[in-house]
Amino acid sequence: MAKVFFSNSSNSNYSNNNEQKSEECHKDTGDSTGHNRAKNNGEGQAPLTVTSLSWFQVLAPSIQQLVVDGLQPYLSEIEEIRLRIKRPLLFRLGDLELTVSKDRKITRRLEEGQLVSREDLDQTLQILSQHSLYAWEDEFKNGYLTIPGGHRVGIVGRAVIAKGMVKTLKEISGINYRIGRQILGCADKVLPFLLKNNRQLYHTLLVSPPQCGKTTLLRDIARQLSNGVEAFDFPGVNVGLVDERSEIAGMYQGEPQFQIGMRTDVLDACPKAQGMMMLIRSMSPQVLITDEIGKHEDLEAMYQALQAGVTVITTVHGDNVDELKQRPNLQTLLQWHFFERIIILSRRQGVGTIEKILDGRTMERVN
Amino acid sequence: MCKLLGAILILLGCSYWGWKISSLYRKRTELFRFLQNGLTMLEAEINYTATPLPLALERVGRKSNRFCQALFLQAAHILQAQKTVSAGEAWQTGIAALAAEVPLSKEESEILQLFGYSLGGSDKEEQLKNIALTKKQLFIVQKKAEEEQGKKQKLCQYLSFCLGAVLVLLLI
Numbered sequence: 170m171a172k173v174f175f176s177n178s179s180n181s182n183y184s185n186n187n188e189q190k191s192e193e194c195h196k197d198t199g200d201s202t203g204h205n206r207a208k209n210n211g212e213g214q215a216p217l218t219v220t221s222l223s224w225f226q227v228l229a230p231s232i233q234q235l236v237v238d239g240l241q242p243y244l245s246e247i248e249e250i251r252l253r254i255k256r257p258l259l260f261r262l263g264d265l266e267l268t269v270s271k272d273r274k275i276t277r278r279l280e281e282g283q284l285v286s287r288e289d290l291d292q293t294l295q296i297l298s299q300h301s302l303y304a305w306e307d308e309f310k311n312g313y314l315t316i317p318g319g320h321r322v323g324i325v326g327r328a329v330i331a332k333g334m335v336k337t338l339k340e341i342s343g344i345n346y347r348i349g350r351q352i353l354g355c356a357d358k359v360l361p362f363l364l365k366n367n368r369q370l371y372h373t374l375l376v377s378p379p380q381c382g383k384t385t386l387l388r389d390i391a392r393q394l395s396n397g398v399e400a401f402d403f404p405g406v407n408v409g410l411v412d413e414r415s416e417i418a419g420m421y422q423g424e425p426q427f428q429i430g431m432r433t434d435v436l437d438a439c440p441k442a443q444g445m446m447m448l449i450r451s452m453s454p455q456v457l458i459t460d461e462i463g464k465h466e467d468l469e470a471m472y473q474a475l476q477a478g479v480t481v482i483t484t485v486h487g488d489n490v491d492e493l494k495q496r497p498n499l500q501t502l503l504q505w506h507f508f509e510r511i512i513i514l515s516r517r518q519g520v521g522t523i524e525k526i527l528d529g530r531t532m533e534r535v536n
Numbered sequence: 537m538c539k540l541l542g543a544i545l546i547l548l549g550c551s552y553w554g555w556k557i558s559s560l561y562r563k564r565t566e567l568f569r570f571l572q573n574g575l576t577m578l579e580a581e582i583n584y585t586a587t588p589l590p591l592a593l594e595r596v597g598r599k600s601n602r603f604c605q606a607l608f609l610q611a612a613h614i615l616q617a618q619k620t621v622s623a624g625e626a627w628q629t630g631i632a633a634l635a636a637e638v639p640l641s642k643e644e645s646e647i648l649q650l651f652g653y654s655l656g657g658s659d660k661e662e663q664l665k666n667i668a669l670t671k672k673q674l675f676i677v678q679k680k681a682e683e684e685q686g687k688k689q690k691l692c693q694y695l696s697f698c699l700g701a702v703l704v705l706l707l708i
Contacts, residue, residue, distance in 0.1 A: 229620075230619065230620060292619075292620055295619075295620070295622065296619050296620075298588070298656075299588035299589060299590055299615075300588070300589045300590070300615055300622065300623040300626075300655075300656040301587075301588040301589040301592070301623075301656045302656060302657060302658060302659060303582055303586065303656070303658065303659050303660040303662075303663045304582075304586040304587065304588045304589075306586075306659050306660060336659075337659060
């Protein structure tokens with residue numbers, strides 16, 4: 170019995186059915202126009218307009234034009250926009266990949282799509298970096314940057330190496346916009362399994378293959394635990410969020426672009442292990458939230474959290490528990506029985522399908 | 537009586553004209569000094585806070601004197617308003633705005649143009665090198681402009697006064 174906490178975009182027929190989506194477009198420029206428009210759209214009123222979308226503002230004008238011409242009805246469903254040099258521009262909506270043909274029509278036949286040119290990439294890069302490559306040195310080194318609205322843009326090209334380490338990227342050949350969405354309330358169905366009682370929480374691990382909505386779920390867990398959950402009489406707790414890849418809170422110029430709760434402290438772009446220890450010492454969190462653990466030093470940090478009585482909620486890439494047992498560091502964590510709850514996600518019935526929730530000690534299903 | 541009044545007016549007019557021209561020399565030395573200050577501020581914006589150019593140029597512009605303001609604010613404005621324009625092109629329009637206020641020689645505007653070409657297009661280290669180089673060149677230009685000012689400011693004022701005096705004598 171799999172539960173779905175996201176509305177199912179992959180099964181929807183793409184005929185202007187934005188109203189089915191419960192997603193909230195995030196605050197774009199400090200106001201809530203995006204949010205209101207999405208709602209209005211749901212009531213069959215004014216359509217979602219491109220100008221209300223923060224990611225649209227950082228596309229090259231030529232690409233913007235293609236979006237306006239071909240993709241207006243699907244704006245709220247775009248999950249990825251991929252620009253690969255001399256190859257067709259790709260939009261991913263759920264499991265569907267679309268492109269815009271040379272006569273500005275939307276099509277699933279990718280070979281007919283408009284090709285991305287060097288100028289498109291250069292312009293995009295200029296807009297993304299605000300003409301200031303020096304301001305994004307670390308981001309280029311890591312291959313991604315965060316844009317207003319908390320979306321992430323990945324970049325590939327030719328690596329420039331200095332002293333054996335990647336110094337920066339040049340000859341950029343591919344850019345990928347990952348449109349992050351916040352779905353308020355998507356954690357409702359898992360929260361009952363995280364609460365030990367109305368004061369304490371279980372150490373929890375979310376296991377999921379890529380693009381199954383782990384980050385979105387984690388974000389809503391952070392928000393609800395931080396604000397408190399009235400239904401379970403759970404008062405809000407201090408949440409420490411180590412956001413190494415700037416995906417959970419989507420920090421842009423020091424401000425979270427997503428709702429992460431009123432008692433949440435964010436250490437942005439900080440290595441996980443180091444960040445967890447810093448937060449334990451500096452902000453006295455009751456809950457530590459971070460994503461994609463797996464390095465050796467993470468073990469040490471989690472041990473420290475255990476000593477300090479801090480609950481850890483984190484994620485890992487994977488399909489199932491057996492797969493995790495193959496990986497040395499995770500195997501150790503599982504052997505310790507560190508995690509009391511293991512939640513396994515998939516997209517079997519759409520993004521965010523909850524396959525099962527396990528008790529970490531007995532490995533038996535609890536849902 | 538009329539003659540005397542006319543003579544005085546001619547003398548005053550010519551002196552004012554001379555003073556106007558000579559003040560350009562003063563403005564130019566001031567400009568090069570302030571440009572170096574502006575670049576130092578830009579250096580801090582780039583090196584310490586890694587502020588992107590549109591905002592960095594605006595901040596520097598607001599703190600600069602009138603002539604430098606034209607350059608920095610115009611470039612910042614263009615970058616903020618037009619996405620596809622490059623930083624070099626925006627800087628170029630800034631130089632044009634500056635040249636409208638203070639006369640620049642070909643050599644001087646070339647120094648500024650060269651600076652614009654690599655503005656924003658490389659890492660911190662390279663940006664700082666570029667700023668340091670441009671500051672050095674501007675310092676040399678400033679020294680030249682000061683020399684020129686010393687020589688020509690007085691000369692302009694005397695000459696224009698003499699011209700006035702000659703005109704008066706001729707007319708009397």
